[in-house]
Structure formats: structure tokens, C-alpha cells
Amino acid sequence: MDINIRAGLYLDLLKRSLTNTIFESEPDIDDDEFRFTMDFATHYVNSDAVSMLPLARLDNIRNCIESILRDGIPGDLIETGVWRGGAAIFMRGVLKAYNASDRLVWVADSFEGLPAPDPDLFPLEAKVQSGPVMQKAYHNFAVGLEEVKRNFAAFGLLDDQVKFLKGWFKDTLPAAPIGTLSLMRLDGDFYESTRDGLNSLYDRLSVGGYVIIDDYGEDSWTYCRKAVDEFRLERQIDDPLIVVDSRCSYWQRAR
Numbered sequence: 001m002d003i004n005i006r007a008g009l010y011l012d013l014l015k016r017s018l019t020n021t022i023f024e025s026e027p028d029i030d031d032d033e034f035r036f037t038m039d040f041a042t043h044y045v046n047s048d049a050v051s052m053l054p055l056a057r058l059d060n061i062r063n064c065i066e067s068i069l070r071d072g073i074p075g076d077l078i079e080t081g082v083w084r085g086g087a088a089i090f091m092r093g094v095l096k097a098y099n100a101s102d103r104l105v106w107v108a109d110s111f112e113g114l115p116a117p118d119p120d121l122f123p124l125e126a127k128v129q130s131g132p133v134m135q136k137a138y139h140n141f142a143v144g145l146e147e148v149k150r151n152f153a154a155f156g157l158l159d160d161q162v163k164f165l166k167g168w169f170k171d172t173l174p175a176a177p178i179g180t181l182s183l184m185r186l187d188g189d190f191y192e193s194t195r196d197g198l199n200s201l202y203d204r205l206s207v208g209g210y211v212i213i214d215d216y217g218e219d220s221w222t223y224c225r226k227a228v229d230e231f232r233l234e235r236q237i238d239d240p241l242i243v244v245d246s247r248c249s250y251w252q253r254a255r
């Protein structure tokens with residue numbers, strides 16, 4: 001069987017296993033906020049789901065990596081903000097499906113959940129982060145490093161192509177021993193988490209590589225969009241932002 005067909009079959013099953021969508025359908029991100037919040041807790045947080053990403057975002061990861069491999073864009077892959085590890089596990093799965101053994105997957109997280117945003121600078125984020133939904137229903141998105149490693153191992157994808165960066169992004173990313181990147185996927189939700197990723201990683205991204213901003217459209221509880229818009233303005237980046245879904249966008253670096 002053709003490698004692309006075999007890869008496609010494996011990746012489709014992997015995507016559905018990671019997102020608890022083998023037997024269940026995923027929550028509708030465009031549903032009203034209350035209903036989505038409830039469905040999100042049931043479907044992802046209180047289940048064996050390993051990623052909280054909608055399927056369209058896993059397709060986006062796959063498409064970006066396939067384009068990188070096809071066009072020979074140099075560099076490793078990183079996700080900043082991994083929760084139970086699912087999207088990063090999927091990245092390693094895509095590399096494996098295409099026998100790409102010369103690239104690493106960097107897995108960056110505090111492994112103790114979201115930081116507490118400064119309430120004076122980021123009032124909306126501070127309110128949500130300290131509120132009952134985030135603390136009680138979502139457990140502040142805190143998942144320990146050992147659990148994330150177990151999840152990689154459960155899918156047969158924990159090996160020396162996977163590197164972990166434990167700690168707050170502001171501390172780990174600036175001096176991280178990463179060379180060149182071809183894909184940076186920022187999923188740290190908040191303004192500072194997003195800026196820390198952009199500030200530390202963008203200069204390592206190859207031309208032709210991709211930046212995915214998971215939370216670009218999460219305007220009801222984060223300032224992620226502002227972080228990205230300010231960075232793009234400061235750096236005079238005019239590569240088009242492409243919509244993955246109503247809350248996630250990405251761009252391809254052209255220069």
C-alpha cells in the first residue's frame with residue numbers, strides 16, 4: 001500500500017483516539033458559551049481524552065507537517081502548552097508515519113497548569129484563571145510531566161525524538177537548546193504565554209515554516225489576539241493569518 005494511504009489511515013485513527021472522538025462527537029466550539037463549557041468539561045477534561053483540540057486543528061497540524069516534509073523546510077517542531085500531551089503526541093505520530101527521523105518534537109509546559117496573570121495588566125485573564133470553571137472544572141489545565149510521558153508511551157511515541165522543557169515559558173524558552181524550527185504551535189492561552197513563545201522562538205523559525213496560534217480567537221477570556229497582533233506589528237510581519245476555525249489561526253513565514 002502507498003505510504004500516504006497508510007499514513008492517512010494511522011493518523012486518522014490516532015487523531016480520533018487522542019480526542020475521544022472514536023465513539024463520541026466533539027463539542028461544537030461555536031455553540032453558546034455555557035453549553036460549550038459544559039460539553040468541554042465532559043468530553044475532554046472528565047474523559048480519557050489526551051488532547052482538547054477540535055479535529056480541524058489536528059488536521060491543520062498534519063497539513064503543516066506534510067507541507068514541511070514535502071518542501072524540505074528545515075527544523076524541529078514545538079508545542080508550547082501541551083496539557084495531557086495530545087497535540088505534541090500527534091506531531092510525533094506524523095513524523096513517524098512518514099519515517100521522518102531527523103526532526104525533534106519539543107514539548108514545553110509548566111506541567112503544573114496556567115500561570116496567574118497580573119490582574120492589573122490582564123484583568124479578564126486573571127478573573128477567568130482564578131474562577132471556578134478554570135480551577136474546579138478544568139483543574140487549571142494542570143497535568144504533571146510523568147503523566148504526559150506516560151501518554152506518549154501509551155501511543156508508542158515516547159523516544160529520543162521527543163524532548164521536554166519543564167517550567168514557565170519565560171524561564172525555559174529563551175535558553176532552550178533548540179536550533180531551527182519548522183513548526184511552532186503556541187497553545188499557552190494567555191497574553192504573556194503567547195508573547196513569551198513568539199519572542200523566544202520566532203527568530204529560530206525557518207522561512208517556509210509555520211506558526212499556529214491555538215487561542216487567537218479566544219477573545220472572551222484571553223488577550224492572545226492582542227499579543228499576536230502586537231508582535232506582528234512590531235516585527236512587520238504581513239504574512240496572511242489563515243483561519244483554522246473560529247478560535248485558531250496560523251501563518252506561514254514568508255521572509
Ligand SMILES: C[S@@+](CC[C@H](N)C(=O)[O-])C[C@H]1O[C@@H](n2cnc3c(N)ncnc32)[C@H](O)[C@@H]1O
Pocket residue numbers: 050051052053079080081082083084085086087088108109110111112113114115141142143167168169170187188189190192193196
Ligand atoms: C489549553 S492547554 C494546552 C492544550 C494542548 N495543546 C492539547 O493538545 O490539548 C494550555 C497549557 O499551557 C500551559 N501553559 C500556559 N502558560 C504557560 C506558561 N507561561 N509556561 C508554561 N506552561 C504554560 C498549561 O500548563 C497548559 O498545559
